[in-house]
Amino acid sequence: MVSFSEIVEEARLSARALLDYGESFFNPTIRLGVTGLSRAGKTVFITALIHGLIRGGRMPVFEALSSGRIARAFLAPQPDDGVPRFAYESHVRALVAERRWPSSTVDISELRLVIEFQRGKGAERTLTLDIVDYPGEWLLDLPLLNKSYEQWARESLALSRSEPRSHLAGAWHAHLATLSAEGREDEPATLESARLFTDYLRACRDDRFAMSLLPPGRFLMPGNLAGSPALTFAPLDVPADGRAPDGSLWAMMARRYESYKDIVVRPFFRDHFARLDRQIVL
Template identity: 80%
Template sequence: MPLSFSDIVEEARLSARALWDYGDHFFNPTVRLGVTGLSRAGKTVFITALIHGLIRGGRFPVFEPFATGRIARARLEPQPDDAVPRFDYENHVRALIEDLRWPNSTVDISELRLVIDYQRHDGAERTLTLDIVDYPGEWLLDLPLLTKSYEQWSAESLALSREGPRVPLAAPWHAQLKTLKPEAREDEQATLASARLFTEYLRACRDERFAMSLLPPGRFLMPGSLAGSPALTFAPLELAAQGPPPDGSLWAMMVRRYEAYKDVVVRPFFRDHFSRLDRQIVLVDALAAFNAGPEALRDLEAALAGVLDCFRMGRSTLLSNLFRPRIDRILFAATKADHLHQSSHDRLEAILRRTVFKAAARAQYAGAMIDVVALSAVRATREAQVQRGRDKLPSIIGTPAADGSNGGETFDGNTEVATFPGDLPADPEKLFKNNNAFRGLSSAPAEKTDFRFLRFRPPRLDRKEAGGPLLPHIRLDRALQFLIGDKLQ
């Protein structure tokens, strides 16, 4: 697709910003780490645990500069972007340790600056600035819209809504859609109704029963201050005609608002934040997709492929740093590994690797490094062997949350429960084909076999520990080693 004049202007602006950033980073080495993930993947918990562990001196044996004592200290400093909200680290730590509740989810972009004083292998004292950028994964799925016309997006959205479990969820919206004539005069009330029903359909798809991931436009589910604005008031239309829409028509109105959405929401995010990232971690709640079935897993696969297509990937060079920054390392992390016994962690990684395989191959061809890890930024369970009949089952023990998020089961929020997670299949393809490959968790000693995985409360820690308690984790240090270990040599 040839570049338009506006595209050329945008590229020039991006290059100018890159040149400015490079000049600043030349004197103050900086890594901009993007942290994203689709809904309920654990972005806030990941960032909080990462910062807490570095500041407090966490247990990170795989993070080489930390384990060998080359990191002298890590400290927070004021973030550089005055127009971006600060990541509320202090309140999130308090929620985890004192309130024993998970922090609120990411609904907007935020940043935090962490400065790391370390010693290089040659003994020289150095400082690395880590700017952590937290943003909803749903925003990432909007970036492909920049290269699509309204007509393309509309046709794709309608086709997707007519597949698998989406069909009944889209029924109310489709019923209203049949009453609309694209060539008819623009109608504000009809547009409002269509946008509302379309948004309700997207919200229903995101419900944990279906766990769909491919749900652009992302701001429809997280409107923030733009709620009710014309830029968020449009929806797909059934278009039979080709060519430009008639002036003053409903079709023309939808096109205008779709383009406004790109101008007001998508382009500023890409220009001011996304295009400036150096490293990226994408958190994935794979267990939710497992429980919802093969359709949800295939939908997740398509969403992650779309995510990788958005990145400007490749080996970082002087020329690229000056004019066209690239992301040279991307980590995909299957979160909530503590909901499974460690014997299944390798299989969880294999399933996620299979899910991102096609997209990852393209990234590696471009020169970027890709890795996959199963982790838990804050471990809420411990492992045990539970006797059931003659069998000893590899189980996990934790305190289920009492917030109504456990599939209708009632818990008091204080009593520990042992659960047998079951075994993930050795062959990842079984999850993409078989609805019964993963039957969910069962509560011990109850005999239920269709029990979905529990949502556990944060662990109760020893607050008398010198300097305050450390947050337990699974492989958070491995993630750190991949993401920034090379920058601390």
């Protein structure tokens, strides 16, 4: 059954989409999301794309540019006051002048590019392109919105017990064996579980293994939420259709899992992902 809060959320998304559509009707704007897991090359790709459009680079596959229909492209002020600007100039300097790779994507950022072009019949038009860069790990969190803590915990544990992940999860599994899900809530035990679970996720991401991760993606990129209860939980051995006793370690983990969805996942979906018109995944 759909809850009242879900109905309100859907209404907010619909109103936001209608507002964005009304604005783009008179001033065409495309929000392009660019994402991928860590070290996929997002920053270099975006920097090279913008650099090529601004400077008229060689892009033979991009017909609008190769045929000369794009008159010019230039950067415009950052449109969203609450989102950091993509550091294009710093990244160009790192690649061209300093001959080094720019810093990896650890948070969301955005850059506005205005493109003046000619349509097929020669009419001049302007297209505003908002490029949104964000870590692909955040994308992995979206399925959590439709999963309970119990479902997520069982899926995460099942995957961690299969090769080649099982030997990477040894320390976490050893600690997990000392816990009773129905025992009293325990802050030190929860902190240790979250630390060992995060170490396991980090080991999976290591270059030697380079395995895709299960959520929560923000555990490896906590930002200003580092150490907060919303990022301090881990899977427990619990039945997928069970119910946590009040005051138990299980209930504590489940409550923090739901807080993670409310504080991290839903705002990302509502304020950023749901507003994208196109998506590039590297």
